[in-house]
Amino acid sequence: MPWLTCSKLTLFTIAGVAIQMVGLSIFVFGFFPVKPTLPGHSGPESFQAPKCNSIQNETERDLHPHQLRSLYKELSGMPPAFDRLILMVIDGLPAELVLGKDGKPPSKALMEAMPYTQSLLANGMAIGYHAKAAPPTVTMPRLKAMVSGAIGGFLDVALNFNTQAMLDDNLLDQFFKIGWKMVMLGDETWLKLFPGLFIRHDGVSSFFVKDTVQVDQNVSRHLGHELNKDDWDFLILHYLGLDHVGHIGGRNSALMAPKLSEMDDVVKMIHMSSILNQKNDQGQTLLVVVSDHGMTESGNHGGSSYEETDSLALFIGLNNDISDYSLSTHNIIYQVDIAPTLALLFGVPIPKNNVGVLIAEIFGYLADDQQLKALELNSWQLLRLLQAQMPGLSCRNYLCDGFSDDQESKITKCSGSMGKMFCCLYTNAALLQNSWMSKEFSRSKSKEDYSSAVTAYYEFLRTAKTCQPTYSRNCCNAPVLSDIIKPSI
Template identity: 25%
Template sequence: MLLFFALGLLVHFVFFASIFDIYFTSPLVHGMTPQFTPLPPPAKRLVLFVADGLRADALYELDEDGKSRAPFIRDVIMHEGSWGISHTRVPTESRPGHVALIAGFYEDVSAVAKGWKENPVEFDSLFNESKYTWSWGSPDILPMFAKGASGDHVYTYSYDAEKEDFGAHDATKLDTWVFDKVQDFFHSARNNQSLFSKVNEEKVVFFLHLLGIDTNGHAHRPSSREYKDNIKKVDGGVKEIVSTFKHFYGDDGKTAFIFTSDHGMTDWGSHGAGHPSETLTPLVAWGAGIKYPQKVSAQQFDDEFLKEWKLENWKRQDVNQADIAPLMASLIGVPFPLNSVGTLPVNYLNNTDLFKAESMFTNAVQILEQFKNVNQMRKPRSYIKQEKFVEVVSLCEELIELALKGLSYYHTYDRFFLGINVAVGFVGWTSYASLLIIKSHSNLTRGASKEVKKPHHLLPCSFAAISVLVSCFLLIQACPWTYYVYCLLPVPIWYAVLREFQVIQDLVKSLSAFPLSHFVGYVLIFTLGIELLVLSFFYRYMLTAGLIAFAAWPFLTQLWTRAKITSLSWTFFSLLLAVFPLMPVVGREPDLSLVMGAGLLVLLLSLVVVTTLIKRKITFIKEELLVHLLQMLSTVLSMYVVYSTHNSLLKKQGLPLINQIVSWATLASSLVVPLLSSTILFQRLFSILLSLMSTYLLLSTGYEALFPLVLSCLMFIWIYMEQETLQQSGVSCKQKLTSIQFSCNTDIAQFRQLYLDDIRRAFFLPFKVKVTFTVWILKSFLLCLSSFDLASVYCFLTVFSPFMMGALMMWKILIPFVLVMCAFEAVQITTQLSSKGLFLIVLVISDVMALHFFFLVKDYGSWLDIGTSISHYVIVMSMTIFLVFLNGLAQLLTTKKLRLYGKLKSHFM
């Protein structure tokens, strides 16, 4: 069995890795020739302002008094330049947003997983093509463009990461730091001849990354005074910088200015998905080479924004975010970034038709270079010679669109071929696991022949021949080595399946004596159960429907007559848990009253349990009482820390140090304190709940604080229900639940063979895991990545640290899983089941679901869309492996006993 799980781990790793070769290969093409417009550019230098997290409506709208909160930018729109909306592409995050702005392409999905600040792959950018680039701002953004540049001509000036504090008193200091440093830079340039000569070169870029608006948006929401005041501060800072440039360069008219944002922000202070508040960002351009404002009487846009903003008379020109990179390259005359997929917005240019045509032609050649189809460019070149400039622009736009479609086609060319091979492997592996269950853990083949027949000698020869043929085909195609793995892996898997042909024959004989209606009924219920789990990944209310069906389970069997109180309790908590999948996962304000309420319920439950144990004279020594009092004190401290931290952040006083110390101490002790309690089943389970709930409260902001409590109550009742079900089936239970202990030593003779009803028990585990996944993972971790709502970790840290914050969120996710696994451990003990047999059933269920999700993986959309599709596939495919890990943790928590004055050891009584 150990060998089987080792092979299973390897197979599942291959299946998991396959999605990155099939769906998430880098779209970047290398080896192209740089393309630039052969005419003199209108600007010598470019200044790029990126106000991180700035929504378009927040900049353009008027305040309550009818005045603009960005008067300088609004004056530019009306008197100096051009404006519009920059439509960002999901995921609306800082890294992909800046890559689109500065490199002109939409970064592939796996980039963030490979490094937050480093370049996962080499790519060209406007900064790399410039003569010199100076940049100021966040250490999370600037390094990836400097380290990706060739040579030493991109200079970065970043503040310490500790300044990115969501609980800080004034986040505008992130922006004032940038403005002050730029002022100091030009003051130094006047007294430094070398620097002075560099900044007076042509093809120079100045990049100001302004993070204050984004930080204030996360901490206080975009509707807050802090967010809006930060916009005023940025507007004033931009005005000062423009004045500095005009003064330093003597107002030579050779400076182009671009003001935009990497992404917007939702009303509840998050970003990452595709809501218009996240994808609509401002774009204002002015200075050298930019068209002056155009008065119009009507515009093509159907939205009501123009009237609300009082800008309906100034022509609005929208672009895609990647279009800004070729615009900036055209303005200062540098080659277009090699991997740019943007289309030059010629309506922003104030230049001759010849310059526009040549620039558009350069844009088309640059994209077609990626498509390796430069010969198609003879026609537009002849149009330029004939001075048919409008036709050139139209033809080049069409060629760019065709080239981008061609790039996408070749990028996904092998997707179907690889997908079929992985699917064949999936089906084979699931079939083999099913045969292993039937052969080793069931009675279905008891009456069949037990004679073991060796496979025919032609079988291995046939599969060897298939392997050779597949290898030759891949060799001729010059495929990567990973293709050999995906295409050859199904061969040994199906060979293993066909070697069990005798088991298949025995199974058919056994089923022939089984009532057909019963068999069809079980298959139908099993299939419907799996489909319910699959649908629940997309429709949360399906879990509610499943929990309602579970609530009716005792009344559909004889359990109601045997244990009425337990059955009613099961129904009540099943219905209560059914509410959670219907709760909103985004767009809600923190509700500390629910967190405090959950803490009070934990304390009340603690008092009831302790009192009950004492009254029943159950083993409850002073050491046990001390442990429970310590856990109750930890719960009180957690409630206090949550409340005081929330108030401190509201007052902009940051995270108190004592609160931070208490939070980390509680987290560190949460896995140790339960080991001090008795290993008697319910006492240990309750101790684990108390200990983990203290940490969970620290990581909660609302209704989710009640979820582990309700889930645990249902788990406790589940243990009683399963023992009642087992007794109803005629299997004797040797011990009462109040005396059963968790133990490391398990007598294998106590295990029994699997029955059909055990499929239901095995199904309960992935279903409850799925309930936990939907209610909690989608709410916490994926939303943390996709919508960047990190309020849950503010009791531990407020300084931006993506990996530490992600680790805390992951532990919060694991807590309900640990509670479920500890309860499942108790069910296995009370029902005398082998964990190996149950895990094999879970493996089959998860692999059938994984095959569904393999073809539903997305390589486009927001972090939420992409991350959810990957997580659906990964979670169900690795569910067994994940549960094996959690089972080990659950065994540690349930079977080990730590004396206050002794060493860690197993507790036997």
């Protein structure tokens, strides 16, 4: 065609490529949104109300790790509950296989495959949770969620195959800052996420999915040796065999029960060793058994189905026994709730980008005022995150100016814009806490006041969690405090 000159063809080609690039960019940023995060790490300021910080981040740079640990203990008002932590990750284990579903226990074969773990649950020596994992249900983003309390994006699916060092605030960095010594055995994803943090490690690859035996034996072969050593504070075990069993034969594979039995033996070994160490005055150890995700009937994962998001969180070694078996096995939490819970248990700041809410039953051993303090610290952290994501949000008058004598009359019905809702819910909780604390000599008679304060804090925390501007736009239909607690205080 005479009108289609070489220059015009070049222009059409360039325009076509430009349009394709724009379309591709819109798709990528729409389908794989990048969640903005707060830079840096939480420090001593975490133990002060937002905007009222008398302690600056620069303080911690001049402190020795042991001094920083003592400072955190002093500021938090809650002594760490344990001396050492063991995090045992059983890759791909659906909570349903251990805790059952809909109030019904697992099948007899699965119960018999894990007799020791089931006995701990039955005797109230362990608490198990269905920990709902956010998609994508693949290993790397789920590990990041457990240690940071933050929710990643679907872009993590691609990054799962080329894991980069984690730069966001997380529990491992917080533990490292207070001088903890850490050891990792298992999936080498941990070594890629946290290079240089472990004093010893033995990583195994997760890509040889046909290996269901050696991949776990490589982890367990070091376990007895590590349990006898006292030079570490945090031991991470990441077993891959069960996930591989699922990929080969599905959830109902004949290899599943033997693999569960193998994991049960590991739990027994760790628990018996912890009891012995405690008797020998070597400190208390908390064992947390988790899974990063579940699996479908065919053994796959990555999506958002119930089977894929049904991960496990099992706490063994708590000071408060749960006598009701149903309460020990059928609770539902979110996977991100693990991070703030462990941070508060071990006396370190909650990671900056955490959206999780502390798990109530885990803190049953604390005195009432300490439980309220834990809720307050979690609330301060989430309020800081909200203020960073909503620049116009300011509750400064309520946070810094204190409370007057007529504080009880200020409990209000929460409504209005999202910012006003957050400030109102937080303020109601703080007022109720202050009211209860002021009744120093009649606390035994103020259980109702205490319960109201706890309920108010959880209402703020759960609303703040589900109403993050980054994740949700429809939060203000959530029930508010005044619908639950009548302003009769």
